[in-house]
Amino acid sequence: MATPKNFAGLPNATAASLHRSDTVDPDAFSAIVRRNAGRMLAVCRRILGNEEDARDCVQDAFLSAFKNLARFEGRSTIASWLHRIVVNVAITRLRRRRWFREEPLEAASVRFDSEGCRIVDQAHSLRLAEAVFELHQRKSIVREAILDLPAGLRAALALRDIEGYSTAETADFLGITPAAVKVRLHRARLALKQKLEAMIEAGQP
Amino acid sequence: MSSSRRVLRKLRGWMNRRLPLLLTCAEMDASVVDYLEGELSPDQRRRFHLHTRLCDDCRSFLESYRATIAVSRSAFDHSTNELTGLLSAEHSQPRRHPN
Known part of the structure; x- marks a missing residue:
């Protein structure tokens, strides 16, 4: 499977150029915002499923980054x-929003x-495979x-x-090991597969 | 489930547990992510393929598992401009997907 090599980002050296004396260079920071905001917004949209929340998250993230730029170690x-x-x-916001009905990961x-x-x-598995085009x-x-x-x-x-x-x-983004990502990914796919099979069984799509 | 199918499952389960070249369904399940990531060794891959050839339940599981990944990947509209109105940003990165 092809693995993306480089994603949106500036070289680490740019971080050093952000600081002039003890202050943050606003031009350099706005270049970072321009360069990364799009992909960050896309990720938040997928996690939150809500445009307004996604935008709020990206703004909160940049605000937090701006405040903590000195802690960036390169x-x-x-x-x-x-x-x-x-x-x-985004995950913190999602958990806050859904805390009352968060299912265990083992679901x-x-x-x-x-x-x-x-x-x-x-029969369920076959129907799901056959419904791919319709889905x-x-x-x-599927988004739902x-x-x-x-x-x-x-x-x-x-x-x-x-x-x-x-x-x-x-x-790296989730702060967990690659092995833990694979476990979550497998569970997510299984949970989604079950949901889609149930939908097909119920007559949707 | 018909009695002949039950006997076949019993036999298959016994073979998978005893014969060293075969994977059990649980072992197949544990390696499905690595298989799709292309991270199995040639030998592990051969054993995975052999299991899916012999086990129709795992074969149909794999088919619907792959279908799930495909539909989730296409569920979100990948519009070209991700920056609409956000912080006056104007740069957008190209989309990338795993195979």
């Missing part, structure tokens, strides 16, 4: 650092019988199912599967 690119901040802001699981064989509803046409239904996932699962799915960041980048 171990990663500016873009990576900003993405970490904005993903954190979606696969089942095996006493022989160790997978228990799968063949492509009716994106709002994605937006219904628990925050941690949704963020992993949004970054890796939808925005196309590599597993390593996703891990």
